[in-house]
Amino acid sequence: MSDISIKTPADIEGMRLAGRLGSEVLDYITPFVKAGVTTGELDRLCHEYMEKVQGTIPAPLNYCPPGYTPYPKAICTSVNDVICHGIPGDKVLKNGDIVNLDITVIKDGYHGDNSRMFLIGEPSLLAKRLSDITYECMWLGIAQVKPGKRLGxxxxxxxxxxxxxxxSVVREFCGHGIGKVFHEEPQILHYGQPNTGEVLKPGMIFTIEPMINAGRREIREMNDGWTIKTKDRSLSAQWEHTVLVTETGYEVLTLSAGSPPPPAFITGSQAAA
Known part of the structure; x- marks a missing residue:
């Protein structure tokens, strides 16, 4: 598809910096993600860290795709049965909750987009397994990335x-190309058939961000116009990295000192890139 951009070396350097900074926001906020904190407080802390410490801009704030109202906060906080785009507010995290924090920063015009799951206190075995399997799903997707492979x-x-x-895999939301534009081609579906879709080429950058439900894949949209929940109220988990297609494979751009290590089945130097 001709409208998939191939990033220049300068673009890639800009994306490396933005990606690392996006990941460092998650490192910073980790100690605060515990029972008793509100999602609004996590948003406030992240926003302050981005602006005052990093000199970055929170990409979600006032983000307004066609047909949407402007997104009102700096981060997304998706708790329990919220699949994505949960708006921070007065919700208090409690023991057993799971929450996805989705962070995108803009640095020098480039977007660094990533998310992690956090388990509050002692979550159920199902919640832990869902988060772990979703993390493995993301890395299995990443491991497919190299020139000549296809999006499917x-x-x-x-x-x-x-x-x-x-x-089950949520189908209504997907990964996306990213660079100086928050969401661009190609769309990265988290389901599909092998050897179908666009061929991967060096210099492509996109997110891989599977949303996996413990129950059925169907969704429901809340009245705020943003929050998406599981229709059957089952738990949902999501992990996200931004990935560069290199000459020989992939480089994960959203890694920092506090990033969780890749699963044991990811081997070789690529995972450490």
Missing amino acids: DIGWAIQQHAHKHGF
Whole structure:
């Protein structure tokens, strides 16, 4: 597809910096994500850290795709049955909750987009397993990335792993190309058939961000116009990295000192890139 941008070396350097800074916001906020804190307080802390410490801009704040109202906060906080785009507010996190924090910073015009799951106190075995399998799904998708592979290979790897463990894959939301534009081509579906879709080429940058439900994949949209929940009220988890297609494979751009290590099945120097 001709409208998939191939990033220049200067773009890639800009994206490396933005990606690391996006990940460092998650490192910074980690100690605060515990029972008793409100999602609004987590948003306030992240926003302050971005602006005052990093000199970055929170990309979600006032982000307004066609047909939406402007997003009112600096981060997304998706708790329990919220799949994505949960708006921070007065919700208090409690023991057993799971929450996804989705962070995108803008530095020198480039976007660094990533998210992590946090388990509050002692979550259920199902909640822990869902988060772990979703993390593995993301990395299995990442492991497909190299020149000559196709987008369908990423979706297939994610879908197979989720289904094998009895979970479902949300289809309405997907990963996306990213650079100086927050969301651009291509769309990265988290389901699909191998050897279908666009061929991967060095210099492409996109997010892989599977949303995996413990129950069925159907969704429902809340009245705020943003928050998406599971229709059957089952738990949902999501992990996200921004990935560069290199000459030989991939480089994960959203890594920092506090990033969780890749699963054991990811081997070689690529995972440490």
